């Protein structure tokens with residue numbers, strides 16, 4: 473099929489590249505000239521493992537191209553995929569201005585019948601709104617479908633090439649066959665439903681995953697008080713097939729460009745029809761407070777934070793991405809700066825993006841994890857990057873001012889900590905090294 477993808481963020485770029493990889497002709501459009509220039513030179517504007525190799529392969533095969541010329545891309549294509557951003561408005565509602573702009577431009581450019589698919593995460597009813605905007609701007613016939621995207625950053629290519637399911641939301645049943653055929657290259661788990669249900673499936677899925685995370689984080693807070701180990705609790709729970717083992721890792725809470733904005737948006741969607749989504753409101757509140765557990769643990773072990781040196785390992789909201797949108801690290805770093813601490817920051821990939829967001833005289837930018845620990849009164853691990861798992865922990869006692877390690881992602885095992893001399897505080901786990909936690913930590 474000939475496909476145009478509007479927007480080359482994570483979703484647009486990865487789905488464009490993957491549609492090309494399975495044999496379609498894809499042209500990706502963005503209004504950001506700098507992004508398109510990079511892409512035309514086979515440089516990915518996002519950090520995503522494997523993306524540049526796939527881009528290069530498919531550009532050379534003549535199946536993938538990039539342009540700023542939306543009208544030209546639309547006129548060459550049968551299927552138009554909308555993958556522009558839907559960020560939060562200050563009240564939590566989804567900002568649909570990019571969607572509306574794209575719909576208007578598509579309508580104006582259309583020269584023949586098109587299928588228009590929305591991959592952006594949009595509130596229920598938005599596809600009908602898109603349909604109306606396009607209809608106001610064209611005389612051509614067209615159909616609208618909702619194909620929500622479930623990829624995760626950091627594993628986006630594999631998630632797209634081998635998804636658990638594809639959801640096709642369509643009201644014109646004659647589209648079921650060609651769109652099923654198009655997606656069969658990825659999976660045969662294709663679920664066809666109405667447009668409104670498809671829109672809701674996306675929000676409900678993210679809200680449910682966020683709920684699992686906040687649930688296990690609350691369990692971890694209780695575990696700390698009763699002397700249980702949340703990692704064992706999660707393992708034991710996860711063996712029940714009805715519960716499942718994924719998304720039960722306790723830590724400093726979820727961040728990223730999706731869960732925070734989509735949970736807020738779903739609360740608003742419910743509110744707009746006079747329904748108070750109490751459970752989801754609590755999920756969001758629990759998540760907001762969970763990151764401050766790092767600060768509480770620092771205060772409990774160091775006392776006054778003013779004048780202390782704190783090393784930070786990891787800034788991105790999760791490993792294998794340089795995305796810092798809504799990363800817990802942002803508020804943790806801001807709080808520590810306000811408290812008068814000196815910070816030594818290190819992330820394998822996200823340093824530049826973080827520095828664009830927060831730069832301050834109290835911050836020292838480090839080249840590696842060890843450098844961030846030199847002279848530190850404590851090190852806090854905020855992102856579970858693979859490289860932190862293999863750091864030489866036994867060296868820390870020699871280079872740190874005080875041997876305090878606060879692990880916000882439960883990365884290290886008892887065996888790894890044993891004999892390092894570190895005072896090790898993690899999330900929802902009892903003392904792991906025989907070095908007693910200060911009494912104030914046992915809340």
Ligand SMILES: NC(=O)c1ccc[n+]([C@@H]2O[C@H](COP(=O)([O-])OP(=O)(O)OC[C@H]3O[C@@H](n4cnc5c(N)ncnc54)[C@H](O)[C@@H]3O)[C@@H](O)[C@H]2O)c1
Pocket residue numbers: 478479480481482483484501502503504507542555556557558570573574577591592593594621622623624625729730
């Ligand atoms: N990031 C993810 O992992 C992920 C996963 C699933 C779903 N989603 C959803 O997909 C959507 C896109 O997310 P993202 O992270 O890829 O967004 P993004 O904000 O990173 O990228 C959007 C891109 O669209 C471009 N754009 C905006 N308006 C345009 C227009 N009229 N014409 C051409 N280009 C235009 C922007 O310049 C930008 O490059 C959002 O609704 C998001 O919620 C994101």
Ligand SMILES: O=c1ccn([C@@H]2O[C@H](COP(=O)(O)OP(=O)(O)O[C@H]3O[C@H](CO)[C@@H](O)[C@H](O)[C@H]3O)[C@@H](O)[C@H]2O)c(=O)[nH]1
Pocket residue numbers: 593621622623624625626678681685718719720721722723724725726727728729730731734789790
């Ligand atoms: O057990 C867990 C699992 C995740 N997280 C955190 O949750 C956040 C989100 O992680 P993840 O879901 O892996 O990354 P995203 O790329 O944000 O992907 C989510 O958001 C996307 C955008 O909507 C969806 O497409 C995906 O299906 C959905 O998983 C990160 O901060 C993780 O550290 C935890 O704290 N504990």
